[in-house]
Amino acid sequence: MRVSDHARTILLTLALGGLLVNLPDRPARAAEVEEVVTPLGIRAYLLREPAIPFVSLAFYFEGGAAQDPEGRDGLSNMAAGLLDEGAGPYDSKAFRSALEDNAIRLSFDADRDGFSGELKTLNDTREFAFELLRLALTEPRFDEEPVERIRGQILADLRRRETDPDYRAARAWFARAFAGHPYARPTRGTPETVAAITREDLRRFVAGRLARGNLHIGVAGDITAEELIPLLDATFGALPAEPRLAPIPPVEPETRGVIVERMEIPQSVVVFGHAGIPRDDPDYYAAYVANYILGGGGFSSRLTEEIREKRGLVYSVYSYLYDARLSPLWLGSLATRNETVGEAIALVRAELERMAKGEIGPKDVADAKTYLTGSFPLRLTSNDRIARTLVAMSYQGLGRDYLEKRNGYIEAVTLDDVRRVAKRLFARETLFSVVGDPEGLEARTE
Amino acid sequence: MKPGIWPVVAILTVAAPAAAAAGLFNPSTFTLDNGMQVVVVENHRAPVVAHWVWYKVGTADSPVGKSGLPHYLEHLMFKGTEKIPPGEFSKIVARLGGNDNAMTSYDFTAYFQMIARDRLETVMEMEADRMVNLRITEEESVTERDVILEERRSRVDNEPASLLGERLAAVQYLNHPYRLPVIGWFHEIESFTREDALAFYRTWYAPNNAILVVVGDITAEDLKPLAERTYGRIPARPVPPRERLKEPPQASERVVELRHERVRQPSVTISYLAPSYNTEGGERAYALEVLAELFGSGTTSRLYRALVVDKGLAAGAGAFYRGSSLDQTTFRIYATPRPGVTLEEVETALDEEIAKLLAGEITEEEVARVKKRMLAEATYARDSLSGVARIFGVALTTGQTVEDVEAWPERIEAVTVEEVRAAAREVLKPERSVRGRLLPPMREARK
Numbered sequence: 001m002r003v004s005d006h007a008r009t010i011l012l013t014l015a016l017g018g019l020l021v022n023l024p025d026r027p028a029r030a031a032e033v034e035e036v037v038t039p040l041g042i043r044a045y046l047l048r049e050p051a052i053p054f055v056s057l058a059f060y061f062e063g064g065a066a067q068d069p070e071g072r073d074g075l076s077n078m079a080a081g082l083l084d085e086g087a088g089p090y091d092s093k094a095f096r097s098a099l100e101d102n103a104i105r106l107s108f109d110a111d112r113d114g115f116s117g118e119l120k121t122l123n124d125t126r127e128f129a130f131e132l133l134r135l136a137l138t139e140p141r142f143d144e145e146p147v148e149r150i151r152g153q154i155l156a157d158l159r160r161r162e163t164d165p166d167y168r169a170a171r172a173w174f175a176r177a178f179a180g181h182p183y184a185r186p187t188r189g190t191p192e193t194v195a196a197i198t199r200e201d202l203r204r205f206v207a208g209r210l211a212r213g214n215l216h217i218g219v220a221g222d223i224t225a226e227e228l229i230p231l232l233d234a235t236f237g238a239l240p241a242e243p244r245l246a247p248i249p250p251v252e253p254e255t256r257g258v259i260v261e262r263m264e265i266p267q268s269v270v271v272f273g274h275a276g277i278p279r280d281d282p283d284y285y286a287a288y289v290a291n292y293i294l295g296g297g298g299f300s301s302r303l304t305e306e307i308r309e310k311r312g313l314v315y316s317v318y319s320y321l322y323d324a325r326l327s328p329l330w331l332g333s334l335a336t337r338n339e340t341v342g343e344a345i346a347l348v349r350a351e352l353e354r355m356a357k358g359e360i361g362p363k364d365v366a367d368a369k370t371y372l373t374g375s376f377p378l379r380l381t382s383n384d385r386i387a388r389t390l391v392a393m394s395y396q397g398l399g400r401d402y403l404e405k406r407n408g409y410i411e412a413v414t415l416d417d418v419r420r421v422a423k424r425l426f427a428r429e430t431l432f433s434v435v436g437d438p439e440g441l442e443a444r445t446e
Numbered sequence: 447m448k449p450g451i452w453p454v455v456a457i458l459t460v461a462a463p464a465a466a467a468a469g470l471f472n473p474s475t476f477t478l479d480n481g482m483q484v485v486v487v488e489n490h491r492a493p494v495v496a497h498w499v500w501y502k503v504g505t506a507d508s509p510v511g512k513s514g515l516p517h518y519l520e521h522l523m524f525k526g527t528e529k530i531p532p533g534e535f536s537k538i539v540a541r542l543g544g545n546d547n548a549m550t551s552y553d554f555t556a557y558f559q560m561i562a563r564d565r566l567e568t569v570m571e572m573e574a575d576r577m578v579n580l581r582i583t584e585e586e587s588v589t590e591r592d593v594i595l596e597e598r599r600s601r602v603d604n605e606p607a608s609l610l611g612e613r614l615a616a617v618q619y620l621n622h623p624y625r626l627p628v629i630g631w632f633h634e635i636e637s638f639t640r641e642d643a644l645a646f647y648r649t650w651y652a653p654n655n656a657i658l659v660v661v662g663d664i665t666a667e668d669l670k671p672l673a674e675r676t677y678g679r680i681p682a683r684p685v686p687p688r689e690r691l692k693e694p695p696q697a698s699e700r701v702v703e704l705r706h707e708r709v710r711q712p713s714v715t716i717s718y719l720a721p722s723y724n725t726e727g728g729e730r731a732y733a734l735e736v737l738a739e740l741f742g743s744g745t746t747s748r749l750y751r752a753l754v755v756d757k758g759l760a761a762g763a764g765a766f767y768r769g770s771s772l773d774q775t776t777f778r779i780y781a782t783p784r785p786g787v788t789l790e791e792v793e794t795a796l797d798e799e800i801a802k803l804l805a806g807e808i809t810e811e812e813v814a815r816v817k818k819r820m821l822a823e824a825t826y827a828r829d830s831l832s833g834v835a836r837i838f839g840v841a842l843t844t845g846q847t848v849e850d851v852e853a854w855p856e857r858i859e860a861v862t863v864e865e866v867r868a869a870a871r872e873v874l875k876p877e878r879s880v881r882g883r884l885l886p887p888m889r890e891a892r893k
Contacts, residue, residue, distance in 0.1 A: 051491055052828050096745045101815055103822035122822055149754060152784040156711050156761035159785060163708035165604060264707065267599035299536035309533055312592030315600055335600050367541050374543015378560045381492050382829045
């Protein structure tokens with residue numbers, strides 16, 4: 001399978017082998033997003049879609065793995081594995097049966113900045129599904145059997161990752177770039193920290209982290225605002241008003257040098273990156289366009305063109321903006337045989353330099369904009385994806401009308417904007433983290 | 447978080463959801479004059495369509511000594527034609543605001559674009575163009591071969607579990623080409639030439655060997671004239687039958703062990719040769735799907751309950767079977783120990799659970815329970831445009847019909863506990879199996 005990924009709606013005339021198509025504008029269906037506010041003050045974005053009788057709900061509590069106490073790295077991740085393993089009157093077996101027998105899908109996950117969850121249910125089982133979610137968030141049991149079982153699964157997973165070059169390369173990058181800051185710590189923990197987590201730690205996690213004040217909710221599917229409001233209050237209303245979160249300072253990543261971790265594998269994995277741009281920066285969309293041109297645009301990107309298409313050095317190379325709250329990043333990755341790691345890294349550096357020098361043409365920007373605007377509606381074709389998009393809109397403070405306005409933000413980006421932001425973004429030192437047996441490449445700190 | 451521990455087997459497949467939901471999709475079908483079959487499933491929630499072209503040819507149709515050639519051709523299909531300059535195909539799709547990609551498996555090669563409805567005809571024109579007008583230069587063919595070698599390194603050579611998966615398939619099938627890696631053996635990929643790819647292309651790529659599946663904001667009535675103006679202009683031509691080597695009767699249990707420096711977490715997979723919907727014994731396929739579900743799908747399955755929860759021996763355990771395959775497929779069972787537990791202990795417990803199935807210890811209640819869940823889950827399958835397109839594409843390239851897909855819920859509903867017991871007895875036979883173990887290196891005697 002080939003790789004390519006990502007995100008139009010303007011008047012486009014495309015000349016193609018004598019074929020001339022005149023394509024009219026189609027509005028994204030954004031106007032339908034409702035902001036629901038319940039009597040208890042819980043807010044959610046809702047996009048109603050009555051075609052199929054089910055609903056997807058996604059939520060996000062601010063405060064993730066970076067909040068895990070010292071020595072308890074991986075607490076958020078372990079809690080994510082355990083909230084759906086028994087709550088209220090249901091032990092683990094009963095809770096899992098209640099979910100699976102009714103085709104209710106409930107899952108939790110943790111990243112550096114937050115704790116997320118998704119609930120998916122057919123209309124027939126909706127009330128019950130929301131009740132199970134309420135129990136999971138407010139009365140999780142943390143019985144000994146599931147705690148030890150999930151701990152065992154996490155330890156098995158960490159052991160497997162010990163020799164996974166992708167995991168190791170990313171770990172090493174974050175450990176170096178954020179040394180001394182919570183972002184340096186592994187979000188899944190280490191065997192030692194996971195072994196140390198107690199049921200009391202898990203209870204404290206629930207009491208301190210899951211609150212109404214740091215909660216963002218998105219709902220998509222066959223449900224009206226009137227139907228949703230009482231369910232939201234019943235499900236989230238009992239959570240404390242505010243979380244207890246430790247203040248964590250923002251941080252600049254330290255991105256000089258090259259890390260090499262030797263591993264005897266035929267292909268080296270390379271993770272690279274440096275500071276990015278805050279999500280609320282006025283130049284964010286220009287940066288988004290710039291990254292599309294450099295490494296975000298699949299087969300339209302410079303990195304793919306130079307490193308894969310012209311030279312056949314990789315199967316996959318890409319870059320992206322990672323909107324980490326305390327330190328926005330620009331990150332990328334590639335994998336190439338050990339003999340060509342140096343060449344591939346030099347090519348990434350050369351393309352970064354071209355971008356930093358402003359070697360960007362009007363066609364680059366126009367092509368990026370037609371893709372990024374035209375493909376935006378493609379993201380809004382399933383309830384799960386819409387619910388996740390709605391949550392991100394809330395968390396990032398983008399506003400209820402974001403789906404309508406978003407393509408306008410991209411359209412407003414000019415060639416000068418992209419050049420300006422590219423100079424600012426891509427002139428930075430780039431830290432490369434290599435895992436494998438690269439030839440002629442040495443680690444260095446400067 | 448439920449870590450899934452499932453060695454990758456058919457590497458380049460993007461698996462269709464196990465549950466094709468029938469009666470739910472309500473597809474429309476028609477056939478163009480040149481024999482190209484067309485399936486349309488309407489979904490008007492967004493002005494978007496998923497446009498897929500499926501060729502009835504895959505890795506199991508590779509020429510001898512050229513395993514993975516269909517996948518190589520799949521990559522080269524993005525290079526260019528008389529109308530499309532080299533390397534421009536995906537860039538044009540991107541400029542149209544669309545996403546595109548392709549995939550290869552044993553029985554099919556598929557190409558797709560996700561695109562705004564009003565740009566559909568342009569991508570249909572492009573897809574029809576490259577069905578017959580592909581142009582590849584010598585240089586492109588060499589560079590792309592290198593890309594595929596890197597793809598192989600990423601997916602297989604860097605991954606001990608994938609290395610075992612390849613060897614497991616090679617031993618499961620004594621003769622049938624499902625024994626080959628989808629991506630191909632490294633040394634055979636190295637031998638690919640431009641001429642190999644073009645000869646394969648000229649042999650297999652024709653409208654009468656292709657299926658068009660469009661899911662999204664369009665009706666069959668609106669699609670038909672577009673299909674006639676694009677694909678309909680390509681004349682039909684003879685395509686050879688898919689004649690594959692036949693599998694002889696299997697008479698011996700096999701064991702494959704892969705010891706690898708990088709294995710920290712051992713695992714076992716037991717693979718049994720099993721009928722598909724399309725083969726002799728295919729009437730058992732629905733019962734086998736129910737069996738796999740109750741035995742090893744999810745945290746309430748027998749295997750997970752016994753090995754992971756009750757005995758606390760395994761970090762993960764499960765079973766997997768899908769009936770969509772042109773020829774005989776496999777029923778797979780897998781487990782991985784918790785840290786501190788040996789693989790042997792886990793295997794003993796696994797064998798006990800298999801023995802219970804063979805002794806007929808399957809209740810009506812659990813069959814009813816998983817059937818209800820499978821049918822309910824099918825509703826979710828309607829929500830993804832590409833997911834629905836994949837269900838039809840996989841079915842129609844593996845010997846099934848649109849009616850079969852639509853009848854899936856009824857057929858699952860009709861499965862009885864007796865049929866599930868019989869399917870277990872017929873399929874879970876040691877002599878039809880391979881046991882694959884992924885292990886750390888043998889320890890040297892300590893001094």
